[in-house]
Amino acid sequence: MTVLWPALFVVVFGFGPWVFLRLMRLTPSSTVFARLVAFMVMAAAASMWLRFLAPVPWGANIWATGVGMGLIWAAWIAVLALAALALRQADQGPAMRRWTGVIGAMGTTVPWFGLASARLMSS
Structure with missing residues (x-):
């Protein structure tokens, strides 16, 4: 299991934000919301x-x-994207686009800290 942690770290801190930022390229609409x-x-x-x-x-x-x-x-990640797209639909300014992207991408990594805490407590 020790070998798995670096790969898991790369997936969580690389792939998760990448997927979220790809979802942020979608135009907010009821169809996009329904699919998410x-x-x-x-x-x-x-x-x-x-x-x-x-x-x-x-x-x-x-x-x-x-x-x-x-x-x-x-x-x-879908919940974060749904919330960010809803905020972007309400306020279409550049600051909202920037901050929803940054905060949402960081939010995709939150589960890592739960896993790391559980690992710390179990070892």
């Missing part, structure tokens, strides 16, 4: 299915646990 909500619900539901109903036990199988956590993280 649908993705968020499907990712969260799939994660809950893996956690509670899948034949592979969560926590005992690293792949089931990793995929479940990845789905929760993807739903989190």
